[in-house]
Amino acid sequence: MTQGLKTQRLVALFFAGLVAFNFPLLALWDHEVEVLGLPLFPTALFVLWAIMIAALAWVMERDGGAPSSHGP
C-alpha cells in the first residue's frame, strides 16, 4: 500500500514539474523584476527546481530501506 502511495506521489510530482516548467506557468516569472538583485526568471526556475528536488528527496527517503519486493 505504501508502495502504491509512493508511486502516486512520484507521478504527481512528475506532472507538477511538467506544469511548473511549461506553458503557461513559465510566463508568471517572465518579467523584468529583481529578487534580491537577481533576475526573476532564472531565479524562479532555480528555486522551483530546488523545491522539486526537496520533494523528491522527501518522497524517496521517507520509508528508508523498506524492502521493495512488490512492483510499482
Place this chain on the structure above:
Amino acid sequence: MLSPALVIFISVVYLALLFAVASWGDRRAAAGRSVIGNAWVYALSMAVYCTAWTYFGSVGRAAQSGVWFLPIYLGPMLAMTLAWLVVRKMIRIAKTYRITSIADFIASRYGKSPTLAGLVTLITVVGIVPYIALQLKAVASGYAVLTSPLGAPSQQGADWWRDSTLYLALALAGFTMVFGARHLDNTERHEGMVAAIAFESVVKLLAFLAVGLFVAFGLFASPAALFEQVRAVESLQALLRFDQGQPFAYAQWTGLTLLALLSVILLPRQFQVMVVENVDEQHLRRAVWVFPLYLLLINLFVLPIAMGGLLLFGAGTLNPETFILSIPLSQGQTALALFAFVGGLSAATGMVIVETIAVSTMVCNDLVMPWLLRRKGGLPVERGDLAGWLLGIRRAAILGILLLGYGYFHFAGEAYALVSIGLISFAAVAQFAPALLGGMYWRGGTRRGALAGLLLGFVLWAYTLMLPSLAKSGWMPDAFLQEGLWGIGLLKPETFLGLGGLDNLTHSLFWSLLGNITAYVGVSLWRAPSASEASQALLFVDVFKRTDQATPVFWQGKAQVSALMPLVARFLGTDAALRLFLGYAQRQGLSRVEDIPGDGRLVQFVETQLAGSIGSASARVMVASAVEEETLSLTDVMRILDEASQLRAYSRALEDKSHSLERATHELREANHQLLSLDHMKDDFMSSVTHELRTPLTSIRALSELMRDDVDMAAAQRQQFLEIIVGETERLTRLVNQVLDLAKIEAGHAEWHELSVDVRALAQQASESLRENYREAGVALALDVSAQVPNVWADPDRLTQVVLNLLSNALKYAPRRTGQVSLRLREADGGIDLEVQDNGPGIALDQQAVVFEKFRQVSGDAHYRPGGTGLGLPISRQIVEHFGGHMWLRSKPGEGACFGFHIPLRTEPLPDTTAEHTEPNNEPRRPKT
C-alpha cells in the same frame, strides 16, 4: 598563457590519478569490498551525463540565448521523478535476463531479434560519433585557449601526426581498453571504471564551482552586483528573459525538455551507469534526488560566468564556450584556469570512456558476433577459448569508435558549435524511446513495429537534422536544403511538408518521433505477435510480478547438458562453465552436473549466461544450434503461461494452507499447555482444601477425645475446649462456604443481582459494620471519600463482601494500638477506584505475586498467621473481575500494603446477570497469579 608542456604534464598526471582510482576500485572489487556498493557513488556516476558539452557548452549557450540552456537539465530532473518506476523496471529486466546494452534490451524484448539489435547499434554509432568528436573538440580547444595568447585565433593546419587531439583520442582508447575490456565479465560490470567516473564527477563539479565563485564573488562583488551591470546593457538584459522574440518559444522549450528527458535514460552511457553498472536497486532511491541536485549545482553559475564573460570581453570577441578558461586567464589566475581545464578534461574523458565501452559492447555483440555466426565457415575458432577473441573484437571496436570520433572532429568539428552537435546526438537516441519504453509497458508491440518505427524515425532524423548539419558544414551540396529533394518544396528538410516556424531541432524531433511512434504502433497492430515476441513481451512487461520459480519457460524440445556445457565453456572458459553448471545443479538439489535434466529451464539458464557475454540475440542463435528445438506457436505460449500461473496459484494456495495449519498447531499447543496447568492447579486446590479442612478437624477431634476420656475435667477447662471446638467449626463452615462460593463463581453458576450501586454509601456501611472490631484492636479507620462518586452497576452484597474483606484484611495486619487504616474512594478512568491502605508490615516482593492465589496467607513475618481461610482475596478478585474491573496491590515491605480495585461504569447491567453457563470466549479461565 601557459606552456604546452605544463598543460600536457598536468593532464597526464590527472589521467594517471584517474587510472589509480580505477585500479583501486578494481582491486577492492576483487577483494569483495566493493567501493561502488554505495548510493552516493551510484548517483555521482550518473553525473557522467554532464560532459564537456555541459562544462563548456552550457556557458556558450547561455551567452548566446541566456536561460535557454536550462531545459537540457530540467528534462533529466523530470525524468528522475519517474526513475523509481521506469529505471527500476529496466534494472530488474536487465538483471534478470543479463542484458548489457540498449541494443540488447530492445532486441531481447522483441523476440531476441538480431536485425533489431543491429539497427539499434547502427543508429547509436551514427548518433554518438559526433558526440565523441565533441568531447575531443572541447579538450582540444580548451588546450588551445590555455596555450595561446588570449584572443588569438586557434592554430590550425598542423600536420595530422602532430595533432595533439589524435594522441588524446589514442590515450583515451588505451584507457578505455584497460578498464572496459581487460577481461570478460558476463555481467559487463566495471567497478573500477565506475569509481573513476564518480571521482571525475566530483572533480568537474568542484572545478566549475571554483570558477563560478571566482566570477560571482571575486571578479564582481556579488551576483547581485554582476546582474546590476548586466541590466545596464540592453542586449544582455534580454538574455535573462524567457521570451527572446523567437516564435513557438514554448514548443521549443518543451521540445528541448522532452529531448533531455529521454536522453538521460537512453544515451548509451546513461544506460551503462544507471542500469548495467547498478549493483543494488535500492541505490536508485537516493540517486533519484542526488543526481538532479548535482545538475542544479553544476548549473548554478552558468549564467554568472556567461554574463561575466560577456561584460568582460564584450560579445563576439572570444568564443563563449571557453569563458570558463579565458576569464581566469585574463585575470592572471592561471592556477584556477588550469583547474578549470582539468575539470573539462574530466567531463570529456568520463563521457568518452563510458560511452565507448557501451557502444563497443553493442558493436561486438550486435554487429560483429551475428555476422561471424552467420558466416558460411562458422566461427573462426572452432575449439578453445573464444573469450580472448571477444576481447579482441571489443578492443578493436573501442579504437574504431574513437578514431571515428577523431575523424569527425578533424573534418567537420570546426564548423559547428558544441551544443548543436550534442543536440543532434540527443535526437538520435530519442528514437529508441517508443520501442524501448513502449516495450516495457505494452505487450502488443511487435518486432516489425519496432523495426518500422526505428527505421522511419532514424531516416527522418537523418534527413531533417543530420544531413542539413553536414550540408552546412560544407560536406555536401546544400541544394536540397534550399529547394528540397528533387526540387520538391514540400521535402525541404527544415520545413518538412511545409511545417515552418519551428527551430531545426524541435522540427526534427517532432517529425522523427511522430513518424517513429506512428509506425511502431501502426505496424504492431497490423499483425498479431509471434510466439517468441509474445513470450518476451510477457517476461518484460510483468517482470515485477514474477519470482524465479513462477517465471514461465517458453521453450520446448530436447536439450543435453553434454552439448550445452561445451558451448558455455567456449565463451566463458572451462572452469567458469563448470562452476556455473555445478551451481545450477546445486540449486536444483542435484549433486552431479550429469543429472541436470535437459529441460527448458536449463536452456533458459544457458542462454541467459551467454547473453551476458555475446548479447541475447547471438546467444539465442548459439543455443538453438546446440539443441533440438520445437517451434512454439502462440497457443503454446498461452498454454505455458497458463500452466505457470496455475502453478503459481497452487503454490500460493499451498503456502496459505501450510500457514494456517501452522497457526492451528500453535494454538492447539497453547491450549493443551493451558489445560495441563489448569489440571495441575485443580490438584493443588484439592490438596490445599483438604489440608485446610484437616487442621480444624484434627483440633476438634483431639479436643473432643480429650473431653470424652477425661470425665473429671474441670468445668472451666471443658468450657474453654468447647469454645475452641465451636470456633474451629465456625472456621470449617466458613471455609466450606467460601470454597463453594468460589467454585460457583468460577464455574459461572453464581447468582448475581445487579443494581445501580451507590459505592459511597456502601463503603460507609461496610466500615460502620467493622467499626467495633477496629475499636477493640485499637486501629484507627479513616474514610477518604470524594464528594462526587458515580453509581456503578454491581451486585451490592458481593461488592460489600469485597470491601469487608479488604477492611478486615487490613485490620489483621495493622499493628495493635498504633494501627491506621484508610479507605479511599475516587472517580477514575471512567469508573471508580477504591483503595484500602494499612500501615502494617507490608508484603514481601516475592509474596506480592502470589497474594491473589487461593490459600495464600501472607505477611511480612513468616510466623505470624492470622486466622483466615486464604480465600478472601481470590474471591474478591473474581467478583471485581465479574463486574469488568481489576484488582491490585501496592506495597513496600515495612511501609504497609494498599489493596484496591477499579470498577468501570457501565450504562446497563451485564446481559445475563443471574447465571453465566458458558465462558464468553471459550477461553479457559486464566490461572490466578
